[in-house]
Each structure stands twice: as C-alpha cells, then as structure tokens.
Amino acid sequence: RAQQCLQAETAQNGEKIKDGRENQISYLKISKLALAFAIIHSKPPGKSSKEYIEYLAKTVSEQDFGWKWKVEVLEAEVLRLRQELLLNRISPRFCLENRKQDTSAEALLGRESINPTSYSSQLEDSGCDVCNDSAFDSLGIASDFHQSEHNVNTSKHWLERVPPLNFCRSSKEQSLTAPVQFLQRLLEIRKLSEGGILQADFSELENDSFTIWNSVSQLLDGLTVFYKSPKFPAPSFLTEGVSVLISLITDTKLSNHVLKKCFKKMEEFKKNLIQIILRNRSVNRFQALHSVSQTLGLLGRNNILRNSLISLLLLEVRQFAEQLLQAHQVQSVYDITQYENIFLLCMILEQLLQNETQESNISSSNYGGEEKIKFLKNLDQIILHLSDEFPLFSLYLWRIVALSHQQAL
Numbered sequence: 001r002a003q004q005c006l007q008a009e010t011a012q013n014g015e016k017i018k019d020g021r022e023n024q025i026s027y028l029k030i031s032k033l034a035l036a037f038a039i040i041h042s043k044p045p046g047k048s049s050k051e052y053i054e055y056l057a058k059t060v061s062e063q064d065f066g067w068k069w070k071v072e073v074l075e076a077e078v079l080r081l082r083q084e085l086l087l088n089r090i091s092p093r094f095c096l097e098n099r100k101q102d103t104s105a106e107a108l109l110g111r112e113s114i115n116p117t118s119y120s121s122q123l124e125d126s127g128c129d130v131c132n133d134s135a136f137d138s139l140g141i142a143s144d145f146h147q148s149e150h151n152v153n154t155s156k157h158w159l160e161r162v163p164p165l166n167f168c169r170s171s172k173e174q175s176l177t178a179p180v181q182f183l184q185r186l187l188e189i190r191k192l193s194e195g196g197i198l199q200a201d202f203s204e205l206e207n208d209s210f211t212i213w214n215s216v217s218q219l220l221d222g223l224t225v226f227y228k229s230p231k232f233p234a235p236s237f238l239t240e241g242v243s244v245l246i247s248l249i250t251d252t253k254l255s256n257h258v259l260k261k262c263f264k265k266m267e268e269f270k271k272n273l274i275q276i277i278l279r280n281r282s283v284n285r286f287q288a289l290h291s292v293s294q295t296l297g298l299l300g301r302n303n304i305l306r307n308s309l310i311s312l313l314l315l316e317v318r319q320f321a322e323q324l325l326q327a328h329q330v331q332s333v334y335d336i337t338q339y340e341n342i343f344l345l346c347m348i349l350e351q352l353l354q355n356e357t358q359e360s361n362i363s364s365s366n367y368g369g370e371e372k373i374k375f376l377k378n379l380d381q382i383i384l385h386l387s388d389e390f391p392l393f394s395l396y397l398w399r400i401v402a403l404s405h406q407q408a409l
Contacts, residue, residue, distance in 0.1 A: 039052065039053060039056065076178065079178075079211070079214055079215070080178070080182075082208065082210070082211045083182040083211055083215065086204060086205075086208050086211050086212075087182075087185055087186065087189065089201070089204040089207075089208075090186075090189055090200050090201055090202060090204050090205070091189045091193070091198050091199065091200040091201075093198055093199070094185070094188070094189050094192070094198055094200075175218060175221070175222040175225070176218075176219065176222035176223070176226070176237050176238065176240075176241045177237050178218065179215040179216070179218040179219040179222070180219060180237065180240055180241050180244050182215050183215060183216070183219065183244045183245075183248055184240075184244055186248075186254065187244065187247050187248065187251070187254070190202070190251060190253060190254055202253060202254070202257070205254075205257045206257070209261045212257060212258065212261050212262070213261045213262055213265070216248075216258060216261075216262045216265065217262065217265050219241055219244070219245060220245075220265055220266070220268075220269040222241065223238070223241055223242065223245070223269070223295070224269065224272050224273075224276075226238050227272075227273065227276050227288070227291070227292050227295075228276060230287075230288040230291065232287060232288075234291060242295055242298065246298045246299070246301060249266075249299065249301070249302040249305060250301050250302060255302060259302075259304055259305075263304075266299075266305060267308060270296065270299060270305070270308070270309055270312060271312065273292050273295065273296050274296070274312060274313070274316060274345065276289075276292055277289050277292055277293060277296075277341055277344050277345060278316070278338055278341050278342070278345070279338075279341075280337075280341060281337050285341075289341065289344055290344075293344045293345075293347070293348050296309065296348050297348055297351060297352070300348075300351075300352045300355060306352055306355070306356065307356075309352060310349065310352050310353065310356070310371075311371040313345055313348060313349040313352070314349065314371050314372060314374075314375040314404075315371065315374075315375075316342075316345055317342065317345060317346060317349060317375070317397070317400065318374070318375045318379070320338070320342050321379070321382050321383075321386070321393075321397060322382065324339070324386060324390065324393070325382050325385055325386060328385065328386065328389055328390075329385070339390075339393070342393070343392075343393070343396065346393075346396040346397075346400065347396075349400055350396070350399055350400055350403065353400065353403035353404065354403065357403060357406055372404050375404060376401060376404055376405070379397065379401055380401070382397075383397050383398060383401070
C-alpha cells in the first residue's frame with residue numbers, strides 16, 4: 001500500500017510539473033503576442049510595422065555589438081596587465097627600464113602628433129617593387145637569435161628592438177602586435193639573463209600558464225588570419241610575428257614552457273597551415289603558399305614539433321595518393337588545384353625527413369614510427385599504378401619512401 005501511495009504521489013507531481021511547463025509555454029506565447037501588439041501600437045507614423053520591427057532589431061544588435069566590443073577591450077587590457085605583471089615577476093629590473101623607455105616614447109609620440117608626417121611617411125610605400133622572398137628572408141634572424149653578442153653594451157640598446165605598446169594600430173594588426181611585443185620582451189629577458197646582464201626567474205612561467213597560453217594563442221590565431229588572406233609584400237608585423245614564434249620554440253629554456261602549455265594549440269596551428277596550402281584555389285596563390293610552407297618548415301626546427309609535423313604530412317600525402325589512385329582507376333576527374341598544391345607538402349616533408357636523418361642526436365627518434373609504417377604500407381603498388389600518368393608526383397613519393405625507409409632502419 002505504501003508503494004501505491006508513493007506511485008500516486010509521483011504521478012501527481014509529474015502532472016504538476018507538466019502543468020507548470022504548459023503554463024510557462026502559454027505565458028511565453030501571450031508575452032510575445034503582447035509585445036507584438038505593443039510594437040505595432042507604438043510605431044511612429046509613416047512607418048510600416050515591418051520597417052519598425054527591423055529598425056528595433058537593428059538598434060538592439062548595435063547595442064549588443066557595442067557591449068561585445070567593450071568586453072573585448074577590457075579583456076585585452078586585463079591580458080596586458082597580466083603580461084606586465086608576469087614580466088615584472090620574472091625580472092623587476094627589466095620592467096623598471098622598460099617603464100622609463102615607455103615614458104620617453106610617450107614624449108616622442110607627443111612630438112610626432114604635432115608633426116605627424118615624420119612618422120606616417122615611414123609607413124608609406126617607397127615605390128620599390130619588393131619581392132616577398134626578401135621579406136621572409138628576414139626570418140633568418142631567428143636562427144641567429146642565440147648567436148647574438150653578450151656584451152655590456154647590449155643593455156643600452158635592447159629596448160630599441162622592442163616597440164612601445166602605445167602606438168596606435170588597426171584592430172587586425174593589433175591582434176598580432178600585442179602578443180608579439182610581450183613575447184619579444186620575454187625573449188629579450190631570456191637573452192640578457194643568459195649573458196649575465198639581468199637576473200631572471202623563469203620559474204614564474206609555471207605559476208601563470210594562462211598568460212603564456214593566451215599570448216601564444218593570440219599570436220597563432222593572428223598568423224592564421226593573415227595567411228588565409230595574405231597581402232604582398234608581407235607586412236613587417238607579420239614577419240616579426242613569425243620570427244618571434246620561431247625564436248620562442250627554438251629557445252632551449254622557453255620552448256619547454258611554451259610546448260607544455262600550448263602543444264595542442266601548436267598542433268591546431270600546423271593543421272590549419274596544411275589545410276590553407278591544400279585548399280587555396282587563388283590563381284596567384286603560389287607566392288602566398290610559399291610563405292606558409294616556409295613557416296611550416298621553420299616550425300620543424302623544434303624536434304617535438306618536427307616529429308608531429310612529419311606525422312601530419314605523411315597522413316595528408318598518403319590520403320591524397322589513395323584518392324588520386326582511385327580517381328585514376330575509375331577514370332574520374334581529380335582536383336587539379338589540390339594536385340598542384342600537394343607538391344608543396346611533399347617538398348616540406350622531404351626537407352623535414354632529410355633534416356631528421358642528418359641530425360645525429362634526436363631526442364625521440366622512434367616518434368611517428370606507426371605513422372611511417374602506415375604511410376609505407378602498399379605504397380610501392382600505388383606509386384607503380386600512378387607512375388605513367390603522374391610521373392612527377394610518383395618521383396616525389398619515391399624520394400619520401402626512401403627517406404622514410406632510412407628512418408625506419
């Protein structure tokens with residue numbers, strides 16, 4: 001009997017909940033209807049109800065956009081303050097000198113506002129035809145980062161390479177310059193501490209993973225946006241962003257902190273760059289794709305990133321080879337644009353495998369062994385079937401196979 005009472009009580013509660021939901025739905029419908037009548041009743045003369053509703057919707061959306069923009073500005077300011085706090089914890093002396101520099105920069109900016117042509121003229125096109133390769137050749141400074149001089153005079157001019165934070169820039173450019181400036185200063189502290197000029201405590205990086213992750217994520221997202229819609233010649237802040245990224249991942253001390261916290265983001269970034277190369281269908285795409293492929297190659301300077309990048313490229317090349325063979329066997333149309341783009345991935349993969357072979361000491365030489373086995377499985381048969389119709393692609397596959405076999409041995 002007690003069980004029957006419990007069942008009856010449960011049924012009553014269920015009915016009450018159902019009635020409550022029905023009442024809520026009914027109340028919502030009545031409220032919407034009342035709102036519609038109120039809008040129609042309050043519409044100004046000379047406007048239809050539809051026009052007035054569209055006007056109200058636009059006004060509300062603009063207010064929402066304004067609030068979202070304010071939130072983004074506040075979030076950016078919070079991140080900037082956290083970045084300054086982190087740098088101050090790592091090296092108080094660096095931040096003290098930096099504040100002095102910022103003060104002088106503000107005075108300089110005040111003088112420039114009186115005569116703005118002296119600064120804006122530097123941003124104008126010189127009229128020279130600048131090749132993209134020359135712009136990206138400047139990325140070579142990343143490899144020379146650890147070979148820079150360690151003398152006393154360094155402390156006098158290190159700030160010249162770090163632009164002040166208060167120069168006005170476009171929102172798109174700011175998405176790159178803000179994290180770049182923070183990471184530049186972090187790299188400068190690292191270099192000066194290595195030379196004995198500054199004392200720095202990099203263990204503070206472990207206590208603030210959010211700031212490092214957020215800064216690196218903003219940098220990678222900003223680079224991805226520019227690579228999807230490239231401009232030529234390459235903007236200087238894009239070149240600086242790539243240079244800072246490569247310096248960061250090749251630094252023996254800082255790379256461990258960055259990869260520990262941002263490895264998944266780095267993997268996402270590499271996958272995005274690979275897809276940008278494969279899916280780009282622009283007629284004049286090869287100059288843009290060259291810069292993307294060059295960045296992928298530079299990421300391979302870090303052993304951990306190189307090994308995972310090799311695995312990703314092996315997978316993409318193998319999948320395309322299988323798709324091309326299937327299209328060839330059934331005499332269907334294949335994607336000629338993707339066929340042209342795949343050669344860039346083959347060249348990157350070949351270079352990375354050569355670098356891996358040439359290095360005598362590799363921290364994890366067996367990494368990616370499973371991916372290489374999958375890549376090599378029956379690939380010789382695929383190459384044999386493709387060699388007559390696609391000789392150049394087959395040649396690249398043979399070279400990659402030879403290098404992969406050498407790694408397996």
